[in-house]
Amino acid sequence: MLSNERTTCLVVGGGPAGLILGLLMARAGVEVTVLEKHGDFLRDFRGDTVHASTLTLLDELGLGERFAALPQRRIERAQVQFDAGVAQIADLSRLPGAHQHIAMVPQWDFLDLVADAAEEEPTFTLRRNAEAIGLLHEGRRVAGVRYRDRTDGSEHELRASLTVACDGRGSVVRAAAGLVPRSFGVPIDVWWFRLPRRETDPAGGVGRISAGQFAVMIDRGDYWQCAFLISKGSDAAMRAAGLERFRERIAGLLPWMADRLDALTSLHDVKLLDVKLERLRTWHREGLLLIGDAAHAMSPVGGVGINLAVADAVATARLLAPALRSGGIVPRSLLRKVQRRRWWPAALIQGGQRIAHRAVFRGRGATAGTPVANTDPVGLADGVPLAPAEALPPPLRLLRQFPVLQGVPARLIAIGPLPEHAPDWARRTTEPADR
Template sequence: MAKAKVLVAGAGPVGLVSAMVLAEAGVDVEVFERNGDVMEDLRASTFHPPTLDMLAPYGISDVLVASGLKARMTQQRDRRKGLIAEFDLARLAGSTGYPFRLQCEQWKLNAELVRKLRNHPHVTLRFGCAVEEARQDEGAVMIRIRTQEGMEEVRGDYLIGADGAWSTVRRSLGIEFEGYTYPERFLVVSTDFPFEAHFENLSWVNYVSDPDEWCVMLKVPSLWRVLFPTAEHESDERVLSDEFIEARLQGLLPRAGVYEVVHRTLYKVHQRVASRFRTGRVMLAGDAAHINNPLGGMGMNGGVHDAFNLSAKLIEVIAGRAPDSLLDKYERQRRTIAIEYINANTARNKQLIEERDESARSRIHAELRATAADPEASLAYIRKTSMFDALERAGSIA
């Protein structure tokens, strides 16, 4: 492998996966993270089968499976009518080593990656180092970082901007983040209440439609996480209050006792895609390149898919086996997927789950039932929602 150094801004799953793939191929990597240690981010909790297939050769998937829940079934439900349709991911057996969704907190992936990379000979992990600026010339990239000791400049051959939705790398290069922000915010409440004992045949992954208050119910090993939309006019303080959250949970399942809430978070939701994923020696990946609503679990998974795609191409370019223009193919492939699949499907998922018109709701439910009952249509649905179709589409783009 030719000598080169890749700088990575951000030590979330996308930055750390990129570092792992590059380092295992013999590329020197330096990772910069503004936080002092691995973040225990509670947002993402679903790993799709192809993501686990990608991570498996690095010894990570089995670690995650051991600490997660296998969700063989996903369900489309209605708050008034109950179960509408159920889809069995076991039908993917033969095309993946992991025919299920894995319900496992994102921070467990981050922690395992950091454990593997801390003593890797080709990796330098620098926590507490905030990337403040990025620039480049024909021969190198330069970043300015802020540490406890002050400002420092670091040079490298390439830079991966995996520094999240508010990416300093993206903004330094003047790349537009095109799209929109939903007026409502999403409230995620974690509770140890056993919903599975009170809803008949409840799966670990449930999308619950309703014209007034839809929700998503996801199980992780020790908790249920329930996602609710919130009205634009309601203050953050009110939405996060004990009284407000208790009323939402009682509306979902009335009970005599009070729900014990272990964690609560409220965040704005966006559908945005960067106008470019590559500018010279700098590439964007993950949330720095595209963000979407969480309905379908495609955000983190799509970012990890970016990391594998980009890292494989960087390895070929650095080794001299491919021209620099191969990096443009990364942009063509992954930006197309961000627009046509990740953003389009998550936006459609939200539109369907919150549909208010009764005739339209009845039609949606009938279509879901028909899809679930048809073996061929059901498998196509599962492949699409598990992101196999997106990866095949990316691979077809020259």
């Protein structure tokens, strides 16, 4: 049975973009409802990087001290291990501002923090177990959504002056609106899995490149969240090669992990991320706006997707909240203004990711037939020597010769091309978390 309800701003998706947008709209005095299809935020294999631009935003929102209290690891430099040794590619100590690092925080803790702050605002509502299943229309205008309560299967209608889709790269709202993103070719997929972490292991993040193989390990305290790149579409063949073949491959690429690979008891422990790089040509319809991955799905390269989505949310709130607060319909000209502001940062970053796919990975990821690395590299736990300059690609040689240039990739990754700041009406005064 359908029930009819109404809100001013309806946000579909309780991820980083959706909850930040909900918080900002509520602080503007706008009645806002966020629909989240899950009952909680405890879902694995999600991005955990909170970059300096987002840390600055949290300070501006008065949430810096709360965030600093969360369990976290900090990355202050980015290094990649080649067969010949280690090369540093970014030095975050060269960043401006109070946050000269990237924080590695379980995303569920970050989302709980933002949701708790939003629920302190009287005009904010978070509905969990609420799965959007279709759009409502008034003539040509999107007027809200139909959603299913996943606890009892009942269906409901929720009407709104503005609907904002923050429901990710598989956006149900986008499909219901008939919007089809432009897809860019991606040569890789990613296998995600966990391995135990020990106190003698390196902290933060570790990258490893060898013979067309690439892996990244994200420090989550007592375990590593590991990403292993495979060639696009090779998942079935890789699985057919079996668990032992995969263990051998990881042991060859990461010898310091060899003594804990029995933690992988089955390839069911290995999850596939189907990597997509997509962008909508038009992010809006009458009464509807799409932001974050719903508008521009990012590659995992650089781990910038969350922070780009958060920046989208901040710009959306700053540009649209005044019109919503007045109670009127948001004109499509304002929705176009959001897209004009946020399109070029998304396009620029995606362009860089496409270059990385070609240059760093040379269009290759591991396949079932890729030879296991047999270069006997020094284990990271024992200390890895610097790679000789002649063994490095020219851009990395330049970064080695002129360390000040390491601030450039640090800024591109940790701050981005167009960081967004909280509007005055959303700010709360606290000291930055690092001070």
